Amino acid sequence: MLLTAPACLAALIALLPLGYLVIVAARADPAVLLAQVVRPRSLMLLASSVGLAATVTAVSVVLGVGAAWLIERTTLRGRRIWAVLAALPLAIPSYVAAFSWIALLPDITGFTGAVVVLSLSCFPYVYLPTAAALRRLDPAMEETSRSLGIGPYATFWRVTLPQLRPAVAAGALLVSLYTLSDFGAVSILRYDTFTRVIFTSFNASFDRTPAVVLSGMLVLVTAVIVLAEARTRGRARYARLGSGAARLVARISMKRKTLPAYGALGLLGAASLGVPLVSMGYWLSVGRSGEFDLPQIVEAVGGSLLLAGGGAVFTMLLALPVGLLAARHTGRLPGLLERATYLGHAVPAIVVALSLVFFTVRYAFDFYLSVPLVVFAYAVLFLPLAVGAVRASAAQSPPVFEEVARSLGRAPRQVLRTITLPLAAPGIAAGTALVFLAAMKELTATLVLHPTGMDTLAIRLWSETSTRSYAAAAPYAALLMLVSVIPTYLLGRDRRRTGDDLPEATQGHPATVEPSGQAQARDTPWLGSSTYQSSLHAEAVHR
Amino acid sequence: MRSVFGSGTRRFTATRGVVSGAVLLAALSACGESGAGADGAGGDGGNDAQACTAGEVSYGEVDEEVAAAEVDEEALVVYSGRSEDLVAPLLDQFTEETGIELSVRYGNTAAMTAQLLEEGDQSPADFFLSQDAGALGALANAGCLATLTEETLAQVAQTYRAPDDTWVALTGRARVIAVNPDLVAEADRPTSIDDVLDERWSGQVGIAPTNASFQSFITAIRVLEGEDAARQFLDGLVTNDVQTYEGNGDVLAAVDSGEIAMGLINHYYLYELAAEAGRESIVAENVFLDDGGAGSLINISGAGVVSGTDRGEDAQALLDFMLSETAQNYFAETTYEYPMIEGVDPPAGLPTLEELDAPDLDLSDLDSLGETLELINEAGLT
Secondary structure, eight states: OOTTTHHHHHHHHHHHHHHHHHHHHHHHHHHHHHHHHHHHHHHHHHHHHHHHHHHHHHHHHHHHHHHHHHHHBOSSSHHHHHHHHGEEEESSSSHHHHHHHHHOOOTTHHHHHHHOOOOOOHHHHHHHHHHHHHHHOOOOHHHHHHHHTTTHHHHHIIIIHHHHHHHHHHHHHHHHHHHHHHHHHHHHHTTOHHHHHHHHHHHHOOOHHHHHHHHHHHHHHHHHHHHHHHHTTEEEEOOOOOOOOOOOOOOOOOOGGGGHHHHHHHHIOOOOOIHHHHHHHHHHHSSOOOOOOOOHHHHHHHHHHHHHHHHHHHHHHHHHHHHHHHHHHHHHHHHHHHHHHHHHHHHHHHHHHHHHHHHHHHHOGTTTTTTHHHHHHHHHHHHHHHHHHHHHHOOOOOOOHHHHHTTTOOOOOIIIIIIIOOOOOOOOHHHHHHHHHHHHOOOHHHHHOTTTTTTOOHHHHHHHTTTTTTHHHHHHHHHHHHHHHHHHHHHHHHOOOOOOOOOOGGGGGGHHHHHEEEEEEHHOSSSTHHHHTTSSOOOOOOO | OOOOTTTTTTSHHHHHHHHHHHHHHHHHHHHHHHHHHHHHHHSSSSSTTSOOOOOOOOSSOHHHHHHHHOSSSSEEEEEEEHHHHHHHHHHHHHHHHHOOOEEEEEEEHHHHHHHHHHHHHGOSSSEEEEEEEEHHHHHHHOBOOOOEEEHHHHTTTTTGOOOTEEEEEEEEEEEEEEEOOTTOOOOOOOOGGGGGGGGGGGGGGOOOSSSSSHHHHHHHHHHHOOOOHHHHHHHHHHHHTTTSSSSSSHHHHHHHHTTTSSEEEEEEEEHHHHHHHHGGOOEEEEEEESSSSGGGEEEEEEEEEEETTSOHHHHHHHHHTTTTHHHHHHHHTTTTEEEEEEOOOTTTTTTHHHHTTSOOOOOEEEEHHHHHHHHHHHHHHO
16 A cells, blocks of 8 residues: 555546546537547548557567667677667757758648657657667577577567567557657648647637547547557566576677668667767758857856756656556556656647646646646656656566565565665666656647746747747757756767676575665666676566 | 565455546546636637737736736736847837837747637736737737727827727738749739739749738638639749748748748748848749738737736837837838837838738638638638
8 A cells, every 4th residue: 555545646646637637528518629639630630640550669669679689689880879878869859850850851741740750759759768678688598599590680589579568569569659748740741630620629719629539539549559558568577587697688790780780770870869970060050040149058058958957857756656656557557657657748739738737727726837837747748757767677477576675574664765765766767867858859738837027948949949040049958958868878878787796685585685676776776787687687577 | 576565465356446546537637626616707719719808008007916916016017029130129219219128038929829718817927928819810800919008009000009909010021922033034024913824834923821921811811812712822822833931031041042932922022031141142023912912821820918918018018019110110120010009101112102002801710720721721822
């Protein structure tokens, strides 16, 4: 029960926008609502949104898994640099990427453009968990497969990939939800999705009814996707069993394919990072509006750090109980709570923002247009990023440590503090970083809810581009990326050490569990980079 | 496997799950009910909702309750749908002259309108600056704008203010066809909007269909010539392989670069682009239509006083400042928009409002964008 109450609270917060949708829908004429739902256009939007989400997800999985395999499993040089570069697209807002691409190739609009831009922005969501999982895999199973005469590629398909399934699926889920709720890229590239039409509908008529109907349909689509992902997880367990430490993986030499492999990674980097950077440089060089207003820039950086930092910490606090419950319990409620947190992620930010206006104005006016309100909005929007990271991390540490601690007389609260949390630390840090990055880029809800007079980098960027002062906008876009580089660098960085200094704890002595667990948590705070985690191989043993 | 969380139970039982789920749902629905209850003034949602309690603003009198909830009690709160770069210098000057402190929120006109409608009577806003007439009309319909004084209204021509006296235009924006002279010979320049439907411009005409200004333009056709004419025009655009863009600025950039030959936009975008890229490097030119049809529509940016304000007098002062010669000249010189008061000249080099022969049209009729959007959707343009 220690975690259930806070987890329920988190789910409730995530479901606030849905409550708003219900309230607005309940006030509208049912006939009007129904007419909206069955309009051919609504159904077309359903097809176009789902089609885009499916394609972007598929492309992101190919890019993410491919990059992860090349970086983690081959002898290509410059692994550390590649690892950071592959995570960096997370720091680039999709609207900036879309702007850059359309400046470079004016014809890249519609479906193709949306797939290109969104896939290049989103693939790190797949790359990061997959690379982390690859690092943690015990090579024993693959070696066994090879020793039984299975070729390297067949081994990858039949042994490695199935073990990566939960990591890939979790990333794919985030990609599909991001695609469904993205407005910036699809609007610049002129491809109609639910989210774009919801915005347009607000623009045109200030009438909430069509927007609410479309949002409701979007939530249903999301629910289906979330359930589908949960099914891929199944009841497999992914923590390593048995004693002893896993060995390091023998990397595959690419031999004659070395050059093409470098080429592929280079191309991915150029497309996802090079294009936006070049275009920003171009803005700076051609524009005349560029005045370097230092105090304003400093203020915007401060605002961004405060809001995104607060949002990241608060979101993680809410996500912890949900993620830990979901990792440790197989019952209906933890699963339900976890999935509830995902629904807010697909609701367009404008709807989330208006729902918070609605509730705050009525029940918490003191918080209206305040920093806490924006922080709260970030939690509603980005909870899944944090929940996913915590759950994945906690699920990979074997429950035996907690059981031993309990059997030695520790109270649940103490076990949580001394065992569970330290073991989940890499996930906690990674989730916080992911939320921070997403919050830095967030514009729509920030614009509606920020304290009057406060500036953030994203708001300044919007303000300058809305008057087409691209040169003045460029420093803000550049700073937005620069500030985001630090957490991204930490996310992508490979903190693994050699096999020699694996902690004693993995030798299976209960007495040493607690101290070394803590020490490791301090040492290796990032997703999947912990030596502790790397010794626990993921073993898909169905119970 | 034993759990540390569930006091020894390995799984949550079904009963427990159901009970907790029910609690969750009950909590939510309780929120919902009280939400609906607290919003007594709320209507049925949508355009006709009475989000605000309309009525006379108590000029000078301070409503204690509202004042207590003000975001910044000292300052007059302005919601601006117009960009900071543009209006901030003007607002600073207002504060300098009057000593009235302002707290300004910048945002997108539509999102801010939705926000104000959602805030209703509780809105911290005292003053609303809008990019277009449609947003002001929607706010007025919901009772969120206060009736303005006679003196203020008298300064602006009847055509450019609300029929119910809730808002006035601050600037005028002429609809134009931007052309690229390299692609459109002098003799071939369009003289009416129907010219863009000519086969020879197939794939050569750009629009920004999701933009409020294009929607107002189509609404004008609808109001002036009827629904069928508007539908025919839209279908004609589609048949002629019209190119769609996100904003007017993007349309103009495409015209300027020669990607397309002409684009349906507002007149001032040319000057915006010139300011950024340099006048001499721009080839695109504006063609003003003066046939009294929808093609010579003058749209507006405007302002109103929020009905829930406790600072009626100060808000009124700001509105009067916006209609002063200083401010009107500023708009004409900075954004090349048409001034709304007599005695201030239109931007240099532009035809006067009279010469443009704007269609005889009640601008507040342009708030029926919903129907227009339907037409645009049907034509498959969004």
